Each structure stands twice: as C-alpha cells, then as structure tokens.
Amino acid sequence: MPHSTPSSSARLSSRDLDELITLLEIRVLGLSECLVSEGFVLELDGNDVPGIHYILSGTGVLHIDGAASVRLSPHTLLIVPPRHPLRLEVPTQGAGIAPTVISGREHKHVVDSIKRFRAGSTEPMTVMICGYFNAAFGASIDLFEHLSAPIVEQFDASDRLDTYLRTALDELMAQEVGAGAMSGALLKQVIVALVRRSLKTSALWMERFALLGDPQIARAFADMTARPSAPHTVESLAQTACLSRSAFMARFSATIGQSPMQALRDMRMRQAAVQLRAGELALDQVARNAGYANRGAFVRAFRDVYGASPTEFRMKKLTA
Incomplete structure (x- = not known):
C-alpha cells in the first residue's frame, strides 16, 4: 500500500543523495x-x-x-x-x-x-x-x-x-x-x-531543505535528474516514489514548486543547453538526447525556458 505522507524516520539513500549532489x-x-x-x-x-x-x-x-x-x-x-x-x-x-x-x-x-x-x-x-x-x-x-x-x-x-x-x-x-x-x-x-x-x-x-525533506519525492527527483531523456511519466515516477498518482502529484508540487512534467522539461532543457553550448551535436540529436522525437516540440519547449530557439541560443553562445 503506497504511503501518502512522509515518514519522520525515512531517509534518502546514500546512492540517491550522491546522484543529487553530483547533478x-x-x-x-x-x-x-x-x-x-x-x-x-x-x-x-x-x-x-x-x-x-x-x-x-x-x-x-x-x-x-x-x-x-x-x-x-x-x-x-x-x-x-x-x-x-x-x-x-x-x-x-x-x-x-x-x-x-x-x-x-x-x-x-x-x-x-x-x-x-x-x-x-x-x-x-x-x-x-x-x-x-x-x-x-x-x-x-x-x-x-x-x-x-x-x-x-x-x-x-x-x-x-x-x-x-x-x-x-x-x-x-x-x-x-x-x-x-x-x-x-x-x-x-x-x-x-x-x-x-x-x-x-x-x-x-533532510530537515532543512524542502527537496530532501521528503525522501520519496527526492528519490523520484533523483531518477529524473540522472535520466532526463528517459520516457518518464507521472505514473512511472509515482511508482518510483512508492506513492499513488494523486499523492505523488500533490507532494511533488508542494516540495518542488512545479509539477513533475514541468520539472522534467526544465532538466531536459538544461541538458540541451549544455550540448548546444558545446556545439558538437546536430540539433536533431540534441532533441533526441533530451527525450524529444519531435523537433518542433523540442524547439517550443526550449524557447519557453530560455526565451530563444535552440539555433539562436547556440549562435549567441558560440559567438560570445
């Protein structure tokens, strides 16, 4: 039976914590x-x-x-x-x-x-x-x-x-x-x-920071940060957190300040921005690495986060 409230004795595993700090x-x-x-x-x-x-x-x-x-x-x-x-x-x-x-x-x-x-x-x-x-x-x-x-x-x-x-x-x-x-x-x-x-x-x-104060949410968040291009869904992340879908959505939004899919989009766009700055990969490859099979959807998501298209962002960074 999934838990719907954080346990006061729950701890984030050393592995999950290490992933979060690395990223x-x-x-x-x-x-x-x-x-x-x-x-x-x-x-x-x-x-x-x-x-x-x-x-x-x-x-x-x-x-x-x-x-x-x-x-x-x-x-x-x-x-x-x-x-x-x-x-x-x-x-x-x-x-x-x-x-x-x-x-x-x-x-x-x-x-x-x-x-x-x-x-x-x-x-x-x-x-x-x-x-x-x-x-x-x-x-x-x-x-x-x-x-x-x-x-x-x-x-x-x-x-x-x-x-x-x-x-x-x-x-x-x-x-x-x-x-x-x-x-x-x-x-x-x-x-x-x-x-x-x-x-x-x-x-x-764990008690000082909202993200680490809920080990179940932090566990799902660690999976997202480690594998931003994976085909995550609210259901799969809720399963990682051992929570029902509704409990996961509510606790994730309260802890992170964004919905799971909004947070995942930001992580994917950050990865894309790093690869665009490097200037080594084609735009379609950057999009696929960020979990987007559709180039148009990737461009729209990137513009929402960074205020510029991927091409504009790359040119600006390479000429700066």
Whole structure:
C-alpha cells in the first residue's frame, strides 16, 4: 500500500543523495572580503539569492535580520536565506563602549573585480569571506529556494574550506578563462562538506531543505535528474516514489514548486543547453538526447525556458 505522507524516520539513500549532489550545479554570483576592526560593526545588505559566509580569522557576532544572532569563531560557516541583511560586530574589550557602525554600501572598494568591505582603520580583528550563489537542478529548481532560517556549522582547519574559498576568490580576481566554472566547482566542495557535516549532526540536511525533506519525492527527483531523456511519466515516477498518482502529484508540487512534467522539461532543457553550448551535436540529436522525437516540440519547449530557439541560443553562445 503506497504511503501518502512522509515518514519522520525515512531517509534518502546514500546512492540517491550522491546522484543529487553530483547533478547539482553551483554558480557563483559574487565573492567579497569583509574586514572588521575591534569596536566596529559592518552592515551588509541582503541579496535576492542565498549567501555563504565563512570566518577566516577572528571572532565576533553576526546579527542576521529575522534570525537569532550567531557567535563567530574561525571556520564558522553560514548559509543565509535570500533577503536577510547582516551586521558583523566585533565588540571592543572595554565595557560600556558602543561600537561604531559602518555601512558596507558606503565603505566598499573593488580590487581586481572583488568587492572588499572595510570597517575600521586598524588591523582587522575579523576577516570573513562572503559570497552569493545559485545551487540549482535544471533551469529553475533551486535547492535553497525555500530555506527559511540560516544554517550554521562549525568546521576545523583540517576541513580545508578556507582553502577552497580563498582559491575561488583568487580565481575570480585573476579573471582567466574558466574562472566562473572553477569558482563554482570550488564552492561545490564547500556545499558537499556541509552535506556531510549535516548528515552527522542532529540538524539533518533532510530537515532543512524542502527537496530532501521528503525522501520519496527526492528519490523520484533523483531518477529524473540522472535520466532526463528517459520516457518518464507521472505514473512511472509515482511508482518510483512508492506513492499513488494523486499523492505523488500533490507532494511533488508542494516540495518542488512545479509539477513533475514541468520539472522534467526544465532538466531536459538544461541538458540541451549544455550540448548546444558545446556545439558538437546536430540539433536533431540534441532533441533526441533530451527525450524529444519531435523537433518542433523540442524547439517550443526550449524557447519557453530560455526565451530563444535552440539555433539562436547556440549562435549567441558560440559567438560570445
């Protein structure tokens, strides 16, 4: 008898989780350095996408709009939901001395395409790397889209997250060919480290994200991401999830924010976009690889997702 509600004890298998993480695409939208001296507070605006913040050195308190304040030490990692302004405070040692508040918007410098925010003129007490990113499956399915509260994890120097983030920063500063892809790959290592840590702590990864909070839906989603060109139907995916058709449709839409067929279309179009960028396959082959026997249907679906025909998309990418 198929289950219609998620079980609190259900877990996504290691194999399914590994498939999902492998197929997750990380895109770095910006990285910056924040340097704060003792007795100062650095204010940072929120962003429309999730933020990642990592303490390289020093201590302090991070005040997150709409959430509890977080005490910081070296190797603290935070993932902050979109549209959550921050205040990084490094208290003075003297009692009763009010900190000086500095607006990051008004005190930033661009060094080799990297923003550097500075609060205080003395030696910085605390150094934090900040970034904004997308972590998505397909054209529009974002793993962190429904994140409502910050994730806070304490790592160690042996985890080497500082190395990944410093190297990503160096890549963006150098602006060499492939810098975006390299920085995305480095940030993905940080996300993988977070997954591993989350699975070992009481605050489980599955409980933090809508997609992984329902293992039955995640299992079907993993099958879709691994084999986007397969002849999936709502019925076959419901069977993979061990759910009735109606229960699967309702839970999938509630979890992903799209119907199963809409999500599958986006995954197929993402695969097609990758192959079109490469410029090696004929359009009909790209369409077949995406699960479309009819070229016209493929062109219409691609235009719906990317706002251009496959031919226009390919020419634009090849001449960019």
